[in-house]
Amino acid sequence: xxxxxxxxxxxxxxALPCASPAAEPVPDRTPARIGGSPAGDDAAxxxxxxxxxxxxxxxxxxxxxxDLLRGRKVLIHFAFTSCxxxxxxMAANLxxxxxxxxxxxxxxxxxxxxxxxxxxxxxxxxxxxxxxxxAGDGWxxxxxxxxxVEKVLGRLGGLTKKPDEHTSTLLIGDVTTGMWLKTVAxxxxxxxxxxxxxxxxxx
Amino acid sequence: MGxxxxxxxxxxxxxxxxxxxxxxxxxxxxxxxxxxxxxxxGPASCAxxxxxxxxxxxxxxxxxxxxxxxxxxxxxxxxxxxxxKAAACAGCHGRxxxxxxxxxxxxxxxxxxxxxxxxxxxxxxxxxxxAIAVRDGRAPAARELHLVMPRYRLDRAHLDxxxxxxxxxxxxxxPDVSPEALRLGAALPLTGRFAAAGAAARDxxxxxxxxxxxxxxxxxxxxxxxxxxxxxxLDGAAATSRLLDQRVFALVGSVWSGDGxxxxxxxxxxxxxxxxLGSGLPASDPGDGVVFHLQPGLDTLARVAxxxxxAAPAPTGAGALLVVHPAGPRGDAFLRGARSEALRxxxxxxxxxxFEPGRFDAAxxxxxxxxxxxRAVLLAGEGDELSRWLAAPSPSxxxxxxxxxxxxxxxxxxxxxxRLAAAARLLLVHASPTDEAERLDLLSLSSFxxxxxxxxxxxxxxxxxxxxxxxxxxxxxxxxxxLTRPGLVAAxxxxxxxxxxxxxxxxxxxxxxxxxxxxxxxGVDPASNDVSPVSAWVEVVP
Numbered sequence: 001x002x003x004x005x006x007x008x009x010x011x012x013x014x015a016l017p018c019a020s021p022a023a024e025p026v027p028d029r030t031p032a033r034i035g036g037s038p039a040g041d042d043a044a045x046x047x048x049x050x051x052x053x054x055x056x057x058x059x060x061x062x063x064x065x066x067d068l069l070r071g072r073k074v075l076i077h078f079a080f081t082s083c084x085x086x087x088x089x090m091a092a093n094l095x096x097x098x099x100x101x102x103x104x105x106x107x108x109x110x111x112x113x114x115x116x117x118x119x120x121x122x123x124x125x126x127x128x129x130x131x132x133x134x135a136g137d138g139w140x141x142x143x144x145x146x147x148x149v150e151k152v153l154g155r156l157g158g159l160t161k162k163p164d165e166h167t168s169t170l171l172i173g174d175v176t177t178g179m180w181l182k183t184v185a186x187x188x189x190x191x192x193x194x195x196x197x198x199x200x201x202x203x
Numbered sequence: 204m205g206x207x208x209x210x211x212x213x214x215x216x217x218x219x220x221x222x223x224x225x226x227x228x229x230x231x232x233x234x235x236x237x238x239x240x241x242x243x244x245g246p247a248s249c250a251x252x253x254x255x256x257x258x259x260x261x262x263x264x265x266x267x268x269x270x271x272x273x274x275x276x277x278x279x280x281x282x283x284x285x286x287x288k289a290a291a292c293a294g295c296h297g298r299x300x301x302x303x304x305x306x307x308x309x310x311x312x313x314x315x316x317x318x319x320x321x322x323x324x325x326x327x328x329x330x331x332x333x334a335i336a337v338r339d340g341r342a343p344a345a346r347e348l349h350l351v352m353p354r355y356r357l358d359r360a361h362l363d364x365x366x367x368x369x370x371x372x373x374x375x376x377x378p379d380v381s382p383e384a385l386r387l388g389a390a391l392p393l394t395g396r397f398a399a400a401g402a403a404a405r406d407x408x409x410x411x412x413x414x415x416x417x418x419x420x421x422x423x424x425x426x427x428x429x430x431x432x433x434x435x436x437l438d439g440a441a442a443t444s445r446l447l448d449q450r451v452f453a454l455v456g457s458v459w460s461g462d463g464x465x466x467x468x469x470x471x472x473x474x475x476x477x478x479x480l481g482s483g484l485p486a487s488d489p490g491d492g493v494v495f496h497l498q499p500g501l502d503t504l505a506r507v508a509x510x511x512x513x514a515a516p517a518p519t520g521a522g523a524l525l526v527v528h529p530a531g532p533r534g535d536a537f538l539r540g541a542r543s544e545a546l547r548x549x550x551x552x553x554x555x556x557x558f559e560p561g562r563f564d565a566a567x568x569x570x571x572x573x574x575x576x577x578r579a580v581l582l583a584g585e586g587d588e589l590s591r592w593l594a595a596p597s598p599s600x601x602x603x604x605x606x607x608x609x610x611x612x613x614x615x616x617x618x619x620x621x622r623l624a625a626a627a628r629l630l631l632v633h634a635s636p637t638d639e640a641e642r643l644d645l646l647s648l649s650s651f652x653x654x655x656x657x658x659x660x661x662x663x664x665x666x667x668x669x670x671x672x673x674x675x676x677x678x679x680x681x682x683x684x685x686l687t688r689p690g691l692v693a694a695x696x697x698x699x700x701x702x703x704x705x706x707x708x709x710x711x712x713x714x715x716x717x718x719x720x721x722x723x724x725x726g727v728d729p730a731s732n733d734v735s736p737v738s739a740w741v742e743v744v745p
Contacts, residue, residue, distance in 0.1 A: 055547065055744045059543060059546065059547050060546075060547055060549075061547050061548055061549075082289070082713070088283060118744075119699065119710055119711075119712040119715060120712045120713050120714065120715070122714065122715075122744065122745045123744065123745075124745075125714065143744060144744055145720075145742040145743070145744055146699070146700070146710070146742075147742065
């Protein structure tokens with residue numbers, strides 16, 4: 001378990017800067033299996049990701065592992081609403097991913113946008129931001145107390161000293177199988193959906 | 204340090220210029236720093252801004268026209284529009300026009316030395332070329348500006364105002380700031396019923412500033428305390444007006460009731476008030492403005508109570524929450540906090556039992572509780588409501604009474620009240636931490652008072668004034684040597700978990716004017732009738 005956690009942290013720490021995503025090389029998108037495996041490892045995954053409480057754009061409390069990750073594939077990225085650089089572009093791109101997913105968004109595949117600026121990004125502010133991108137039920141914009149958000153970001157390799165140093169990384173994962181991969185949030189929406197569909201394929 | 208800043212600035216500039224495809228200009232960028240700036244408008248003419256420059260200043264810092272109308276800018280290809288504050292130049296180029304770098308995109312400096320230098324690559328900007336750049340995104344020599352630089356919808360008169368201000372950005376010393384001293388005001392009751400408390404707070408503020416001044420002040424500015432007597436009131440409106448007439452730079456630890464006229468004037472003059480005193484906890488977070496509260500709102504106290512309740516397993520057949528609160532904005536804020544936290548945690552919607560302020564009927568409230576059989580009662584008030592609730596006979600003697608939460612400031616500490624509180628399983632919600640660290644903070648405040656020969660009295664008032672002074676001094680340090688009121692507000696907005704000594708750690712934000720979103724809980728032990736901690740500081744999300 002400990003090794004799995006380290007592996008995940010290491011894999012996720014290879015983050016890209018927010019800057020000009022187009023110019024960045026696309027990282028290797030080979031899925032990596034990190035922990036996870038039938039039934040037994042559910043507890044290990046729960047222990048790694050933790051049930052830290054986050055608050056979504058509707059002001060509802062969500063336990064990170066149990067309510068947000070478990071039982072579905074997830075797309076996770078980091079943003080803050082006052083970002084003038086890449087964030088609106090990333091969110092607009094994920095809106096197209098949401099449209100491509102159609103009815104699968106929510107039950108089968110969830111999009112999680114976690115703020116790196118929890119003080120300024122209150123649930124109300126996130127709600128306005130989400131509305132700009134016509135986010136549906138399957139797309140949760142998450143904030144929390146600064147401590148909770150820091151804890152979750154730490155588990156995902158998304159910690160930054162300042163909000164504007166956040167990354168444009170998009171994590172795609174399935175905690176049921178333990179498969180995770182990483183790409184950029186500005187990747188073509190069709191490619192992102194394809195990665196979601198094939199994340200559990202045997203190499 | 205200075206070297207580092209310069210280096211960083213130069214690097215940001217280099218990045219900006221290379222991003223703009225103008226590598227040749229790098230040489231010029233280096234020259235900017237070394238050569239004396241041949242600026243057409245000397246600093247002398249910036250001491251007092253012209254009316255045009257003042258209008259331009261508003262566009263630059265607030266993204267607003269003199270009429271109050273927000274400025275609009277569109278981003279390059281995407282066509283996304285930015286309005287008002289989000290479109291303000293200062294947002295990207297910095298309050299002093301020094302330039303910034305965000306996510307690798309550099310917003311170049313816009314200082315007069317940069318824009319209007321005769322040896323500028325591509326030539327110094329003129330009113331004409333500046334208008335084209337801001338409106339159409341085209342710099343001299345047909346160079347396109349970066350996509351993230353908004354193309355602004357401004358007519359020529361507004362662009363000329365902006366031009367007038369850009370000749371002074373970074374040098375427009377606030378007229379109320381001198382290089383030697385900074386005048387900071389406090390309205391405090393020095394005569395009348397509250398005179399002793401007012402004098403106590405004044406002495407603490409004076410001692411806190413004396414300590415800073417003994418170390419050379421803040422950026423060599425001596426902090427001067429200007430006190431205006433609010434006389435027999437904790438309202439402070441008239442005294443605050445007098446302080447504003449005297450052009451104090453900011454207010455600190457000043458009594459404040461949020462009175463309409465004084466509040467409007469404070470906002471219009473953009474004079475920050477840090478740590479208002481005398482009006483109790485704020486009702487809720489106003490979200491904007493220039494008043495920075497150091498204590499959590501009543502809504503937050505209700506939220507913490509509900510969060511605490513929700514963390515415990517619900518007894519079978521548990522009813523809703525009953526919120527007993529005064530009618531009016533303060534009681535409503537308390538109810539709102541309870542309602543949103545209950546919704547957040549999937550609890551049934553709390554039931555409201557309002558009463559006319561000052562006319563609390565404890566028996567009627569107890570009846571309502573007996574009928575509803577709530578899981579818990581949250582009681583708010585401003586006076587003796589809690590004592591009367593505790594003293595009222597419980598109508599449902601056969602059933603255990605529901606859990607009871609109330610703000611700690613309502614609690615009397617006499618043995619009789621404590622015994623009743625223990626029997627009622629009362630949980631007190633405190634606006635400050637109640638842990639060991641807080642005890643040590645209060646001890647170090649005592650030794651501070653001793654050091655400065657300030658007699659300890661009205662300790663809550665003294666503690667609040669001390670924390671207010673600490674927060675203000677910290678923000679002044681962070682605001683830098685080129686001090687302006689918007690700069691101070693921005694520095695306050697960037698405080699994160701700053702520990703001012705007594706009271707909660709302080710975090711402000713762009714839409715956050717209440718520095719603490721949390722509370723701690725204590726209960727009364729039935730065996731000893733002692734108040735003891737039930738939970739550590741609990742943070743909640745607004």
